[in-house]
Amino acid sequence: MFADQILQMPQECGNCPIRHRAVCARCDPDELEQLDRIKYNRSFQAGQTVIWAGDRMDFVGSVISGIATLTQTMEDGRTQMVGLLLPSDFVGRPGRNEAPYNVIATSDLVMCCFRKRPFEQIIHDTPRISQRLLEMTLDELDAAREWMLVLGRKTAREKIASLLAIIARRSALSKLSGSQGEAVFDLPLTREAMSDYLGLTLETVSRQISALRRDNVITLRGKRHVTIPDFARLLNEGGNEGQALIS
Amino acid sequence: MFADQILQMPQECGNCPIRHRAVCARCDPDELEQLDRIKYNRSFQAGQTVIWAGDRMDFVGSVISGIATLTQTMEDGRTQMVGLLLPSDFVGRPGRNEAPYNVIATSDLVMCCFRKRPFEQIIHDTPRISQRLLEMTLDELDAAREWMLVLGRKTAREKIASLLAIIARRSALSKLSGSQGEAVFDLPLTREAMSDYLGLTLETVSRQISALRRDNVITLRGKRHVTIPDFARLLNEGGNEGQALIS
């Protein structure tokens, strides 16, 4: 019983949707060819666990499509999401053998995986790749630190508003120009996943979403389809008064 | 009026206390010589601001001695610490011009600074340095994610216990063998800095420290000198039941 399928036909890098944003973004054709030799695609259904914390990891890789979460769990079940993985995000750490977090597919997910040992060799030999990985890791660190402010100092209402702003920003559906105007998107997370992201209970998430709807900060169609009539107002509700968010 | 002094006599790398832990840890003599040409020492007094968020940064560098904090502040003054910088930790981000956070010297502080532009050139040309920086950044990202669990899901008592455990681990004064035995150290942070670290108020920090003392989890001599008679118990109080912390 396998948790996933290994696809027989990996995509061509040439028409890969994340070709210019992922760890391979700046590869030349020769470097791409090296990566191509050690890569394979894997797909997961929504809800499947990609990796359990503590498991041996023998691959690293990029999210091609779909959404995954990185979570930590305490012995008594308390759970905190520590990463939200969208297409082009990198999973896994060269130089470490055990997965530090659970990786769970939130939607159907396709990943481009690299066998870990040869990938480590390639980044050792290929500065362009290791430098791209450094750049991506620094961006993730900035995002984690932004998130720490949300977790440590924002109210429940501000937390929800901040999360909606982040998702709106990273979602292609929105028609944002800068921080102005309307945004429309589908929530990729359940209320429970949102609570794990924000360090809240799912009841508090639900109440605050209802409150934001009552106050016309957001409009819902169904449970998941969100319209934000005034994005600047949402940022303000999130405590980001006029500031740009980290993208 | 300058916030710091530029020392005329930078230390020799040869007898530098962080030589084998900092970003330069794996440099060969030639690489060290390159870094040496662009480096200078700066010292700061306790309480001084090293960099303001939003300021132009024209250097990066390593903490040689002392302690600094990375903090984010909201418009209404709410403050969250997002990094604690101990000797050998790296400050600054190649490829970014503006400082994203306030960097504040908590104790007297000495830094080994590199002019930013030439440093960027060196990491571009020197894989050993950029790979060391990647490794350090990945470690910081892990620490930030551990911290996210603390901020999002732990109680005030668990937060304090977790912070004491982290400081004990990173402090040289402790006589720990693994997770066993006694630890002794001086708190490098005020109650207020601890509250900014943990997303609490300083009153709550004080109350929880008093509670841990009443319960004999810790012993205080003065306000800052801490003895932990049973380190495993402290870990347990922090919700880390028997698990190793990220160092």
Place this chain on the structure above:
DNA sequence: CGGTAAGTTGAGTAGAGTCAAATTTGGTGG
């Protein structure tokens, strides 16, 4: 020997959590 900053403690409050029940939704099979 004050004076000031740091830390402690107390009393009351508020915001988010807990437990419980109702409601909505999307999918399934008849």
Place this chain on the structure above:
DNA sequence: CCACCAAATTTGACTCTACTCAACTTACCG
């Protein structure tokens, strides 16, 4: 197409942890 089920979500009532405001104590520095 419709009834029904399980899961997701919403809402209500009550509780409790951590916050706020305030007073007091301790430690340090000149």
